Amino acid sequence: MIKFLPLILLVFSACSQPSNDEDLTTDPSNSKKDSAELVNAKSSQASWNILKERNGNSYKYTVQTFYFGPSPKISTTITVKDGVIVQRDVSKYNYNSSNQLVVSSTITEIGTNIGKNQEGAKALTIDQLYQTCISEILTVDKVKNTITFNTDSNKMIKDCYYTLKDVADYPNIGSEISEFTWIKNSVDSENITKAKSSLESWKDLKKNNGNSYMYTVHFRSWVGSGSKTTLTIQNGVVTKREYEEYKDRSGTIVSSYSETGNQVGKNQFGADALTIDQLYDTCISSILTVNPDHNYISFSTDNSKMMRTCSYFPKNCADDCSVGVNISDFVWLKD
Numbered sequence: 589m590i591k592f593l594p595l596i597l598l599v600f601s602a603c604s605q606p607s608n609d610e611d612l613t614t615d616p617s618n619s620k621k622d623s624a625e626l627v628n629a630k631s632s633q634a635s636w637n638i639l640k641e642r643n644g645n646s647y648k649y650t651v652q653t654f655y656f657g658p659s660p661k662i663s664t665t666i667t668v669k670d671g672v673i674v675q676r677d678v679s680k681y682n683y684n685s686s687n688q689l690v691v692s693s694t695i696t697e698i699g700t701n702i703g704k705n706q707e708g709a710k711a712l713t714i715d716q717l718y719q720t721c722i723s724e725i726l727t728v729d730k731v732k733n734t735i736t737f738n739t740d741s742n743k744m745i746k747d748c749y750y751t752l753k754d755v756a757d758y759p760n761i762g763s764e765i766s767e768f769t770w771i772k773n774s775v776d777s778e779n780i781t782k783a784k785s786s787l788e789s790w791k792d793l794k795k796n797n798g799n800s801y802m803y804t805v806h807f808r809s810w811v812g813s814g815s816k817t818t819l820t821i822q823n824g825v826v827t828k829r830e831y832e833e834y835k836d837r838s839g840t841i842v843s844s845y846s847e848t849g850n851q852v853g854k855n856q857f858g859a860d861a862l863t864i865d866q867l868y869d870t871c872i873s874s875i876l877t878v879n880p881d882h883n884y885i886s887f888s889t890d891n892s893k894m895m896r897t898c899s900y901f902p903k904n905c906a907d908d909c910s911v912g913v914n915i916s917d918f919v920w921l922k923d
Contacts, residue, residue, distance in 0.1 A: 589686060596843070603833070604720070610692075620898065623726065623730075623735075625735055625736075626722060626725045626726050626727075626736040628737055628739065629718070629722050629726055629737050629745070629748065630720055630722065631743070631769050632718075632743055632744060632745050633691075633718045633722070633745075635742065635743035635744060635890070636714060636715075636718065636744055637894050639742065639744065641883070641902045641904070642878045642879070642900075642911075643770045643772075643878065644670075644771075644772070644879035644881060644882050645668070645670055645671040645878055645882075646668060646669045646670055646769050646770070646771040646772075647668050647714070647769060647771055648665060648666065648667045648668070648767075648768075648769045648771060648803070649662075649665070649666055649714070649765050649767065649768045649769070650663060650664065650665045650765060650766050650767045650768075650870070651663070651664040651665075651666070651667075651708075651709040651764065651765050651766075652764045652765070652766050653708065653709055653764075658786070660763035661680075661681040661689055662678060662679065662680055662681065662707055662708050662709075663678070663679040663691075663708075663766075664677070664678050664679075664708035664709035665679075666677065666678040666709070666711060666712070666713075667771075668713050668714075669687050669771065671713060671715070672703075673702055673712075673713060674698065674730060675696065675697065675698050675702070676696075676697040676702050676703065676708070676711045676896075677694065677695070677696050677697075677709055677888070678694065678695045678696075678697070678705055678708035679691050679693070679694045679708065679876045680692050680693045680694070695708075696878075697711075704893055714745075714919065717745065717748075718745060720731075721737070721745065721748035722750070725748050725749060725761065726748065726752055728750050732752065732753055732754075733750040733752055733753060734751045734753060735749075735750045736748070736749055736750070736751075736760075749761050753791040754789065759791065759851065767779060767878075768899065772879060776876055776877075776878075776880045776885045778877050779885055779887040780787050780872060780876045782887050782889070783871055783872050783876055783887050783898065784866070784872065785871070785893070786868075786887075786889050786893050786894065787868045787895075789889075789894060790864060790865075790868065790894055790895070791893065793892060793894060797920045798823075798920070798921075798922070798923040799821070799824040799923065800821060800822045800823055800920070800921040800922065800923045801820075801821050801864070801918065801919060801920050801921055802818060802819065802820045802821070802918070802919045802921060803818070803819055803820045803915050803917060803919070804816055804817065804819075804915070804917040804918075805818075805819070805852065805859040805913055805914060805915060805916070805917050806914055806916045807818045807859075807914070809907075809908050810907045810908060812835075812836040812837040813835050813836060814833075814834055815831065815832060815836065815857070816831075816832055816916070817829065817831050817858040817859035818830040818831075818917075819859070819861060819862070819863075820862050820921070821863050821864075821921075822921070822923070823863045823923055824863060825863075826852055826853075826861045826862070826863060827848065827849070827852070828846070828847065828848050829846075829847045829852050829853065829855075829858065829861050830844075830845070830846045830847075831843075831844055831845050831846075831855065831857060831858035832844045833857065843857075845858075847861075859913070864894075864895070867895065867898070867913055867915075868895060870898075870913075871887070871898035871912070872911070875900055875912045876898065876900075876909065877902045882902060882903055882904070883900040883901060883903060884900065884901040884902075884903060885897050885900045885901075885913075886898070887899075890912075890918075894912070894918070895913075895915065896915050897912070897913070897914050897915070898913050899912025899913065899914065900912060901912060
């Protein structure tokens with residue numbers, strides 16, 4: 589399964605680097621504490637690591653780099669498999685007689701030839717982009733440069749560049765990624781098929797019992813602490829959310845709340861205020877589609893073929909890493 593995520597990223601090109609005589613010394617103020625841009629970049633890097641746990645470390649992205657001169661655009665596509673760059677494609681654009689940008693030449697590099705062509709974006713993984721962004725770009729002197737860092741809706745790096753102040757027509761030190769693609773080596777099609785079949789069973793159950801019910805989601809840590817969230821749904825709408833947190837296996841409650849009406853979902857802790865239909869949607873589209881090469885994936889049903897568990901657990905994680913839902917109690921209510 590392949591997902592496309594549009595975003596803008598910084599990629600450094602030999603053609604866009606400043607000359608050696610330009611002073612890009614580190615901003616002294618950054619030595620005392622991280623700037624807002626650095627804080628955001630490090631947080632974004634953590635989000636990227638989570639995305640890799642879910643989707644694996646194989647992907648492809650395309651960089652658009654713009655220059656002044658007769659060849660104003662170069663498109664570079666980097667293919668990464670299991671964290672290793674396996675291919676770099678560089679396409680050069682020129683204006684035709686109609687003043688339109690068209691591809692004038694394309695070079696494909698594989699194996700030991702990757703990076704040999706000086707034109708185009710450097711052959712870097714996303715991890716290396718983050719490292720360069722955090723260690724080199726966001727630490728330049730703010731007195732002499734304008735620094736920009738932004739993320740996309742997934743909290744993944746979008747912009748990371750600086751612009752030299754007081755230098756007319758000097759381009760940003762950075763580029764734009766026009767396309768990002770996760771490369772899925774495999775998909776857990778068996779569990780996806782089970783989940784879709786279970787969804788049809790759930791629809792049949794609603795026809796016979798209505799669309800009002802109550803269910804409980806449990807979480808338990810390996811150290812014994814845990815919580816439970818009970819959701820009440822009336823005619824397909826979540827009308828109540830109740831939460832209890834306990835500190836050990838004795839079940840001693842240390843905190844709790846009860847939300848109703850427009851207050852449902854206000855508290856930070858507890859399971860999301862979702863209907864069973866929404867749980868199925870999340871399960872099928874987000875949970876069961878993670879890469880099984882990097883995650884343990886689980887889906888199970890009860891005797892009525894209704895979903896009970898839908899989760900994944902990263903293989904490189906030791907404790908409390910399960911992502912998904914575990915329904916422990918379910919009761920039909922009268923509409």
